[in-house]
Every structure is written in structure tokens, then in C-alpha cells.
Amino acid sequence: MQPIDPPTQPALPPPTPAAAPPKPRNRRTRLILAMVGGIMALLCLGGVGVFISFYDEATKIERKAPDAVVDSFLRAYLVNRDDKEASLFTCKSGPDLSRLDAFRTDIQSREQRFSIGIRVDWTSLQVSTDSGKTTVSTDIRRAIADGSERTTDGWRFPMVDDDGWRVCGAEPVS
Numbered sequence: 001m002q003p004i005d006p007p008t009q010p011a012l013p014p015p016t017p018a019a020a021p022p023k024p025r026n027r028r029t030r031l032i033l034a035m036v037g038g039i040m041a042l043l044c045l046g047g048v049g050v051f052i053s054f055y056d057e058a059t060k061i062e063r064k065a066p067d068a069v070v071d072s073f074l075r076a077y078l079v080n081r082d083d084k085e086a087s088l089f090t091c092k093s094g095p096d097l098s099r100l101d102a103f104r105t106d107i108q109s110r111e112q113r114f115s116i117g118i119r120v121d122w123t124s125l126q127v128s129t130d131s132g133k134t135t136v137s138t139d140i141r142r143a144i145a146d147g148s149e150r151t152t153d154g155w156r157f158p159m160v161d162d163d164g165w166r167v168c169g170a171e172p173v174s
Contacts (some may be wrong), residue, residue, distance in 0.1 A: 061088055063164025069127035070157050072134040073167045078104055078120045078140070091160055091168040100155070100170035107142060112138075118143035134159040137173065 037121070063069050073089035076082050077100065106129050107118050123139040136157045143150040154173030 065161045066165040069165040091166045096169040119143045
């Protein structure tokens with residue numbers, strides 16, 4: 001009997017060193033990144049809150065003093081000619097502004113007819129209270145932009161304190 005040769009096996013290449021396993025992320029680095037991200041998010045949200053607070057305060061309509069309300073109303077109605085803004089300072093029940101509207105219409109028609117600019121301003125505002133009714137008085141001045149002509153008219157503005165002071169009318173002083 002002949003000895004049986006063991007089966008020959010093909011030669012295997014020499015073993016190569018195994019690739020190093022990927023380094024696990026450092027838990028401390030992840031924790032620090034998460035904390036920094038969280039703090040940044042809180043700072044951003046806090047900044048938005050502060051911005052909204054400052055914006056709200058800056059755009060708040062002040063109606064604490066009757067003379068300040070009339071000043072804001074005249075600026076909106078006669079200078080800026082913005083009825084929407086002026087309505088923020090008037091009575092909720094509908095003010096009687098027909099005479100002041102005619103005054104403003106006269107200014108606008110003169111500007112168009114004569115191709116001039118008319119500047120409107122007013123003197124100091126006097127607040128008076130008589131029998132529980134508050135009125136603000138002032139002289140409204142109209143001047144041609146080049147200064148060649150100026151007129152002054154006295155006006156009285158009845159006021160009411162309804163969730164802050166509001167203009168309820170406008171009447172010329174005779």
C-alpha cells in the first residue's frame with residue numbers, strides 16, 4: 001500500500017495587516033459640540049425676543065398726553081397726509097374732521113394750482129379742561145416753501161380719554 005499524500009493546498013498569500021478599525025468619536029467632543037450648539041440656539045432665540053421687545057416699544061403709539069396726541073395727529077394728517085396713520089389718534093366713534101379736511105384740501109388744491117409746495121407746522125399746544133372736557137388749542141401755520149407767504153389760523157381739538165387720549169374733532173377758532 002502506498003502512502004497517501006495529503007492533498008496539496010494552493011499557496012495562500014501572506015496575511016496582510018488588518019486595517020485599523022475607525023477611531024470611535026470622542027464622547028467629550030460630541031458633548032462639547034452639543035452644548036455649544038444649544039447655547040448658540042438659546043442666544044439666537046433670546047436675541048429675537050429682545051429685538052421684538054425693542055421693536056414693540058419703538059413702534060408703540062403713545063396716547064398718554066393730549067398735546068402729544070394732537071401733535072402726532074397733525075403730523076400724520078397735515079404733514080404726511082396719511083389718513084390711516086391719523087386714524088390711530090382719533091376717536092373710535094368717528095371724529096368730526098370735516099373742517100380740517102377742507103383745510104387740507106385747500107392746501108392741496110393751492111399746491112396743484114400754483115405748482116408750489118406748502119409747508120405746514122404749528123405753534124405750541126395748549127391743553128385746557130373745562131367742565132370735564134379737555135381741549136387742545138394751537139395755531140396752524142401754512143407757508144409757501146420759498147417763504148414768500150405765511151398764514152396762521154387758530155384751531156381747537158376736542159379730546160376724549162378712551163384707552164388713551166384721542167382727537168374727536170377739529171374746529172377753527174374765530
